[in-house]
Amino acid sequence: MTGNKENQQGPRHKRDLTRRKVVVTGAGAVAAVGVGGSLAAGAFAGETGKAKAGAPATGSASAAEVCYKLTSETTEGPYYIDADKIRQDITEDREGIALSLGIKVIDSETCEPLRNVAVDIWHCDALGIYSGYESLSTGGGGGAPADAPSGTPTGTPTGEPPTGAPSGGAGGGGGHEEPTDDERYLRGTWKTDKxxxxxxxxxxxxxxxxxxxHIHTKVHVDGAWTDAGYEGGHTCHTGQFFFDEESVLASAEVAPYSTSTTERTTLTEDTIYDQSGTQGGLLKLKYDKKNIAKGVQASITVGVDPEATHTGTDDAVQPGASATAAASGGASPSPSVG
Incomplete structure (x- = not known):
């Protein structure tokens, strides 16, 4: 779909001229210096019910502050397939709780929405299986376990790849595996609107x-939409979206999730999620707390630098490292999968 050109950022003088400095003067207090201080605050307005999709999970900072944050870069993982499914409905025949995922892509510096860019998502099914890699996936089901997943996993996750996991799953980059089957459920690419x-x-x-x-994602820019799909351009963001523990525990009570015999890693134990809330990919969720089986609406605003190149292979933030540490060369790899 897209050609990942080399990590060339190009001239940035135009972006530098429009850069606005943000000063946090207190808990949630933000002052914009320069043009359009109200632009940032209004960047999420008029989104038909999703005006605050990019607000931090803590609610302690304003939308203006969020607008200036790059969404965390993460590893691509071993199971990416370069978009051969241009579609919005990626369900196919997979069973599970219906999920509507709304993603807004903005330029993290100008706060302007990015239109006609290509967004990929891919993730495992209700039992932890990835299409294209069914023989390598480490999820699994069976009879409902006596102790279905709870707030405490059945074992203590070490962060080590499970036995038999693809060798490329360890570390933050260079771990792509070639597909082992022709299945393509729960994968798709679509373009952003205006x-x-x-x-x-x-x-x-x-x-x-x-x-x-979690759900994996990539954002591609500077390409062209053709009859064959999205061609050219480069990948400006590779990340992952995450679900809070309350929603995961609720899903674990519903079939087919309830039949899983696989130990579960919690959000705070995960080696990829950087614990930074929305900036780290934590989704805003809406669902009936008494009956999650009715379906879930998820939303998030993703701030990207369209001039950067982040493929999630050799330049991704390593597991367990913050974006700041990675940028300064302080990241240290630790084992991970997917």
Missing amino acids: RGLVTFKTVFPGWYRGRCV
């Missing part, structure tokens, strides 16, 4: 050993 929005129809993901519940 507001920078794209919506996918899928199912709530399950879990597998060593990782919390």
Whole structure:
């Protein structure tokens, strides 16, 4: 779909001229210096019910502050397939809790929405299986275990790849595996509209050993939409979206999730999620707390630098490292999968 050109950032003088400095003067207090201080605050307005999709999970900072944050870069993982499915409904025949995923892509520096960019998502099914890699996936089901997943995993995850996991799963980059089958469920690519929005129809993901519940994503820019799909351009963001523990525990009570016999890693134990809330990919979720089986609506605003190149292979933030540490060369790899 896209050609990942070398990590060339190009001239940045135009972006530098429009850069606005943000000063946090107190808990949640933000002052914008320069042009359009109200632009940042209004960047999420008029989104038909999703105006605060990019607000921090803590609610202690304003939308203006969020607008200036790059969404965390993460590893691509071993199971990426370069978009051969241009579609919004990626469910196919997979069983699970219906999930509507709304993603807004903005330029993290100008706060403007990015239109007609390509957004990929891919994730495992309710039992932790990835299409294209069914023989390598480490999820699994069977009879309902006597002790279904709870707030405490059945074992203590070490972050080590499970036995038999693909060797490329360890570390943050260079771990791509070639597909082992022709299945392509729970994978798809679609373009953002004029507001920078794209919506996918899928199912709530399950879990597998060593990782919390998550969805992978890539954002591609500067390419062209043709009859064959999206061609050219480069990948400006590779990340992952995460689900809070309350929603995962609720899903674990619903079939087929409840039949999983795989130990679960919690959000705080995960080696990829950087614990930074929305900036780290934590989704905003809406669902009936008494009956999650009715379906879940998830939303998030992703701030990217369209001039950067982040493929998630050799330049991704390593597991357990912060974006700041990685940028300064202080990241240290630790084993991970997917």
